Amino acid sequence: xxxxxxxxxxxxxxxxxxxxxxxxxxxxxxxxxxxxxxxxxxxxxxxxxxxxxxxxxxxxxxxxxxxxxxxxxxxxxxxxxxxxxxxxxxxxxxxxxxxxxxxxxxxxxxxxxxxxxxxxxxxxxxxxxxxxxxxxxxxxxxxxxxxxxxxxxxxxxxxxxxxxxxxxxxxxxxxxxxxxxxxxxxxxxxxxxxxxxxxxxxxxxxxxxxxxxxxxxxxxxxxxxxxxxxxxxxxxxxxxxxxxxxxxxxxxxxxxxxxxxxxxxxxxxxxxxxxxxxxxxxxxxxxxxxxxxxxxxxxxxxx
Ligand SMILES: [Zn+2]
Numbered sequence: 209x210x211x212x213x214x215x216x217x218x219x220x221x222x223x224x225x226x227x228x229x230x231x232x233x234x235x236x237x238x239x240x241x242x243x244x245x246x247x248x249x250x251x252x253x254x255x256x257x258x259x260x261x262x263x264x265x266x267x268x269x270x271x272x273x274x275x276x277x278x279x280x281x282x283x284x285x286x287x288x289x290x291x292x293x294x295x296x297x298x299x300x301x302x303x304x305x306x307x308x309x310x311x312x313x314x315x316x317x318x319x320x321x322x323x324x325x326x327x328x329x330x331x332x333x334x335x336x337x338x339x340x341x342x343x344x345x346x347x348x349x350x351x352x353x354x355x356x357x358x359x360x361x362x363x364x365x366x367x368x369x370x371x372x373x374x375x376x377x378x379x380x381x382x383x384x385x386x387x388x389x390x391x392x393x394x395x396x397x398x399x400x401x402x403x404x405x406x407x408x409x410x411x412x413x414x415x416x417x418x419x420x421x422x423x424x425x426x427x428x429x430x431x432x433x434x435x436x437x438x439x440x441x442x443x444x445x446x447x448x449x450x451x452x453x454x455x456x457x458x459x460x461x462x463x464x465x466x467x468x469x470x471x472x473x474x475x476x477x478x479x480x481x482x483x484x485x486x487x488x489x490x491x492x493x494x495x496x497x498x499x500x501x502x503x504x505x506x507x508x509x510x511x
Contacts, residue, residue, distance in 0.1 A: 276304065291324060
């Protein structure tokens, strides 16, 4: 059956009020078109990265953790912040042109690290999820497992010495070393190093001093890094001298909320970083922090 469409033609001059209305509608449509075009272009500009470069984005999610590591060939997300930051996290990732992740690592199942885990799995294309082999008796953990199941993402339980590669990045897991205790979730945290060429980043979730000692004794020099994601939001329960000395970073990244009730980062840790002449960036002071690297050197991207 043939369908014929009639063109709608408006003739000006018959009704002045209607003419004005039609002109206003036409102008609005043009303005909307221009606005959308500018939005799209600025998004593409933000999303574009030179080939061979990698960016590390410590996203400001308040009192929580979420770090995006991007290359032109693959994306990794380490933790997904607290549920309060859902809109901020989603908007940030979209503004970066991120649509999918090769790996999403949940360091441990506390709400400030997995709070938006279900949103990430539901709304982005996630290939694999890496998490410690431990269950949390919480709604957000159940929601996360449900989302992983529904999305059909591969679920990998973190094992020490396992390595994963994507887009020039190598993830090497150090901990958890033994069995995880569900009553001690901080110490179930995944400790891992991510390398891009010669540049290394060390992540340890909220692992405390006991785990740091175990990891240090087992891996020693392998903890050596350039960029250190300061453990447990800068708490004194983590960041022991021996672990920090082995890491010996030049740049320390702290993720914590403005005026948080834990007092993170603790004064002792801030002083230790200062004494060691470490460059520090923190989300409560600096907002989102972006570091770029070409695999040899790295630099802070600041306006
Ligand atoms: Zn935490």
